Amino acid sequence: MIEKSIPFHRPSIGVAEEEEVLAVLRSGWLTTGPKTKQFEDEFREAVGAKFALAVSSGTAGLHLALEATGVGPGDKVITTPYTFTATAEVIRYLGADPVFVDIDPETLNIRPDLIVEAMESVDGVKAILPVHFAGKVCPMDQILATASNYGCAVIEDAAHAFPAKLNGKAVGSIGDMTVFSFYVTKPLATGEGGMITTDDAAFAERIKVMRLHGIDRDAYNRRINGNDSHWYYEVVAPGFKYNLTDLASAVGIHQLRKAEMMRDRRQVIAEKYNEAFRSLPVKLPSGMGGDDTHAWHLYVIRLQLDKLSIGRDEFITEMGRRGIGTSVHFIPLHLHPYWREKYQLVADDFPAAHSAYQGAVSLPIFPSMTDAEVSAVIDEVNSIISRNQIR
Numbered sequence: 091m092i093e094k095s096i097p098f099h100r101p102s103i104g105v106a107e108e109e110e111v112l113a114v115l116r117s118g119w120l121t122t123g124p125k126t127k128q129f130e131d132e133f134r135e136a137v138g139a140k141f142a143l144a145v146s147s148g149t150a151g152l153h154l155a156l157e158a159t160g161v162g163p164g165d166k167v168i169t170t171p172y173t174f175t176a177t178a179e180v181i182r183y184l185g186a187d188p189v190f191v192d193i194d195p196e197t198l199n200i201r202p203d204l205i206v207e208a209m210e211s212v213d214g215v216k217a218i219l220p221v222h223f224a225g226k227v228c229p230m231d232q233i234l235a236t237a238s239n240y241g242c243a244v245i246e247d248a249a250h251a252f253p254a255k256l257n258g259k260a261v262g263s264i265g266d267m268t269v270f271s272f273y274v275t276k277p278l279a280t281g282e283g284g285m286i287t288t289d290d291a292a293f294a295e296r297i298k299v300m301r302l303h304g305i306d307r308d309a310y311n312r313r314i315n316g317n318d319s320h321w322y323y324e325v326v327a328p329g330f331k332y333n334l335t336d337l338a339s340a341v342g343i344h345q346l347r348k349a350e351m352m353r354d355r356r357q358v359i360a361e362k363y364n365e366a367f368r369s370l371p372v373k374l375p376s377g378m379g380g381d382d383t384h385a386w387h388l389y390v391i392r393l394q395l396d397k398l399s400i401g402r403d404e405f406i407t408e409m410g411r412r413g414i415g416t417s418v419h420f421i422p423l424h425l426h427p428y429w430r431e432k433y434q435l436v437a438d439d440f441p442a443a444h445s446a447y448q449g450a451v452s453l454p455i456f457p458s459m460t461d462a463e464v465s466a467v468i469d470e471v472n473s474i475i476s477r478n479q480i481r
C-alpha cells in the first residue's frame with residue numbers, strides 16, 4: 091500500500107490571513123466592526139452588486155433573504171432536492187413549504203422546465219431558490235423569466251459559486267438576492283460566515299435590521315445627528331443574531347484577494363481530471379461554455395455502476411484505504427427521514443437526483459493540491475476502476 095494521505099479538502103490560509111487576524115485581536119474590536127465593513131465593501135465590488143451584507147453563515151443568509159421577501163406560513167418556495175439540507179430548512183424556519191423539482195442529469199442543477207410545471211400546478215409560490223451545484227451556474231435567464239412571469243423572487247444559493255459567472259456576469263449580481271457561504275470547505279473560507287448580495291435597497295435594509303436583533307440603526311443615526319445618544323436604539327422586529335465577526339472578516343478580506351487565483355488552480359485540476367478520466371466508465375462533470383465561469387468548488391464523478399463490479403460505497407472505502415479523502419454531494423433530500431416523511435417524497439419523483447446520487451463521488455479539488463497529489467488521485471481512481479471494470 092502506498093504511503094500517502096490526501097485530504098478531501100485543505101483550506102488555503104496564508105500569512106496575510108494570520109497577520110490580519112492578529113491585528114484584529116490586538117485592536118480589541120473582535121465582533122462586527124471596521125473589518126466587516128471593509129469585507130462587505132470589497133465583496134460588493136467583486137461581484138458588482140449595490141449591497142453586500144455579511145452574516146454568520148450561508149444558512150443565516152438564506153434565512154434572512156427569504157424573510158426579506160416576505161415568505162411566511164403556508165407559502166411555497168421551489169427548490170432542488172439535490173442540495174444540502176440548509177437550502178430547504180430555512181423555508182421551514184419561516185413556516186413555508188418547499189416544492190422540490192428534479193435536476194438536469196448532466197448539470198445536476200434544477201430544471202427550469204420543471205419549475206414552470208410546478209408554478210402551474212402549485213398555488214402560493216413566493217420564491218425560487220436555485221442552487222449552483224458544484225459552482226456551475228444554473229440557467230438563470232430561464233429561471234428569472236419564469237419568476238417575472240409569475241411574480242416571485244429569485245434567491246440564489248451560491249454556497250458553491252464564488253467566483254462564478256454567467257455570460258460574463260458575476261454570480262451575486264444576477265438574481266434578486268444571492269447568498270454565499272464561507273464555511274471552511276467553501277471556495278472562500280472564514281471558518282463560518284456568509285454574505286448576501288442584492289441591488290434592492292429595501293431588501294438590504296430589512297436584512298440589516300433582521301441580522302442584528304431587529305435593531306433599526308437609522309433610529310440611532312437620526313438621534314445622533316445633533317445629540318450625543320450613541321447608546322440609543324430602537325427594536326422594530328424580533329430579529330436574529332446573525333452578524334459576522336471582524337475575526338472572520340479579517341480572514342475573508344485576504345481570501346477574497348486570492349479568490350480568482352484559487353479558482354484558476356481548481357480549474358487546472360478539473361481539466362487534468364477530465365483529461366485523465368475521459369475513457370473510464372464514469373460520467374464527468376459538465377463544464378461551462380462561452381462566457382461562463384465555473385467555480386469548480388466540487389469535482390463530482392458519477393460511476394457507471396452497470397459497468398463496474400463494485401458499488402459507490404466500496405469505491406469510497408477503497409479510496410480511503412489508499413489514503414485519499416472523498417465525499418458525496420449530495421444525499422438528496424428525499425432520502426432523509428425528515429423531508430421524506432414530512433412531504434411523502436419518493437425516489438420516483440426525482441429520478442435524475444436519485445440516480446446521480448447512486449454513483450456520485452466528490453474527488454479532492456483544492457488550490458493547494460500539488461501536481462503530485464493530483465496525479466496520485468488520478469492513479470488510484472484508474473487503478474480501482476480498472477480492477478473492477480466489467481469487460
Ligand SMILES: *Cc1c(COP(=O)(O)O)cnc(C)c1O
Binds near residue numbers: 147173249282
Ligand atoms: C454549505 C452550504 C450551505 C450552508 O452554508 P453554511 O455557511 O454552512 O451555513 C447552503 N447550501 C449549500 C448548497 C451548501 O453547500
